[in-house]
Amino acid sequence: MPRLAIIGLGLIGGSIGLALKQSGLRDLEVAGYDREPDVTRRAKRLGAIDRDAHDLEDAVDGAAIVVIATPILHIRKVLEEIAPLLGEGAVVTDTASTKREVLAWADELLPQTVSFVGGHPIAGKETPGLDAAEASLFKGRQWAITPTLGAAERAIQTVENLVRLCGAEPVTIDAAEHDSYLAAVSHLPLIAATALFSLSSSSRAWPELAALAGPGFRDTTRLASSSPDLSHDICLTNRENLVHWIDRYMEELQRLRRLIEDEASQEDLIAAFARVQATRDAFLEAPPAKPQPSRAIDIASAGDQMLSFMVGDYVVRRTREVEEMIRQREKDAMRRPDER
């Protein structure tokens, strides 16, 4: 019976096991290994794996496919250790959130008889760990695929099929592009959420703030609950891209801050909010299925024209209301000088 090995049985590794089980795939033995023996045993009890391996060698023994779902920094060591154990034609993939460094490790450490095809399921939830694993975690999600230059075509197809079996949509992309795009839509949000939570929770008023924090605060800071291993590994392996986007984020905050502070730029502030809402609504309604540069650019510019049109009317109406409010405030201020 063909064998697949999952190394690392946290939220992602455990969910891959459960998803494969639920896909109804027969004739595949899934072996699993986690450096915490208790997690490996629990994964078997949960039905995420068929066989609980007692070490890495036992896990990859005879495996045609190896999925490395450990924290990013452990991948290098895992590759080093399994390299001499892999059979000819074996396919190795991973699930790390950054891809350039992982591909460099694979190039360096794996024998030429083995194909490495990087992978990154773009899915997650508030709580990490095996207990949060679920078969439906990847359903309808994108799963980035970043093959090494030397990967066999058959190996790429194997990983794409694995992704589809998990319910996700494979998106093939260059590793460097992957890291630069993910810095904007995944790693920067992680830092934004972490900074937001850390700011409030280190305030002396935190007990009062926490009591008044609603679902908006909870959603916006959700990523601050990410595994600290994961967060830190992302920073370490995608540093330049991330720092670039943090700088641009601070500039954007500074721009909004200026609009908020300056009574004369209320029209621009209104337009900014209206444009963001309209763009996000369009994004939620029809998220692009996969990167298709030529077509996407047409859609974007057509969408832009439509947005400008819709937003325009709204901004004119609101600006009138706001000007009236500001005039009223000034009148009030003159009428009630004692309150100033």
Added chain:
Amino acid sequence: MPRLAIIGLGLIGGSIGLALKQSGLRDLEVAGYDREPDVTRRAKRLGAIDRDAHDLEDAVDGAAIVVIATPILHIRKVLEEIAPLLGEGAVVTDTASTKREVLAWADELLPQTVSFVGGHPIAGKETPGLDAAEASLFKGRQWAITPTLGAAERAIQTVENLVRLCGAEPVTIDAAEHDSYLAAVSHLPLIAATALFSLSSSSRAWPELAALAGPGFRDTTRLASSSPDLSHDICLTNRENLVHWIDRYMEELQRLRRLIEDEASQEDLIAAFARVQATRDAFLEAPPAKPQPSRAIDIASAGDQMLSFMVGDYVVRRTREVEEMIRQREKDAMRRPDER
């Protein structure tokens, strides 16, 4: 039959109507009015109100309680118009996200025979508008209550009961404190989410970014879909507090950025992520029920001690791993000078 009027039938006004209906309260006629006649009619069809009033006067006719759930900037005008129409002893409340300015309007515009008790349900969802309204929107949520100095005790109790009927927990708080706390946990997250979405979506790579954006991006930017009216009104009526917190947020981002960039401060970065995760987990498990400064401070310092203890071991272990990774990188760099 006692009458209650809801002015403004969007997400919040509509949900209040539905929640009151579902509370099983008999002998109360709920009249509703929205400046969009079509929305008023739809609210009646949805069962959110008993009677669809054709103007403000019709809505508040004989009303013992008036709930103003319009955008913040419209509240002043509504107060002005209903002031001469309200019966003696009527109770007026609102649902605005900022409270100081609203209370000043009520003080200025309402007759002394009427009690104004400010309100702010700390609830919401991705989509604004009547169609998104639901009876359970406030279930288990906090609802801030900010009475004016002149409000009758009976009026405060009436609003507290209204809040409980909607399934929420009333939290009485001073209006100025409310605005300063909410700036941190609600209005700053709104700006953080808006800046994050606006940054990505104005990038030339937006089609590619959107295709790779996962649930983390979606959650972190959820508040960017807030009604632009609401977002802008919040900025206008809570400007000083908000600007203060945006400045502190940029400082916090700058702090994290420095830790990320400097290879020598990885230990501090790991500790920052670990501390934020642990604090947020504690917050999710046991959010304070309401502000109780004296008790809350004890809990906070006891929690701090426990956290330092838990985080300490973790940081030591991770720092070793990271140092090894950095050493390995340097070794690699020396071994492969051609790739630099």
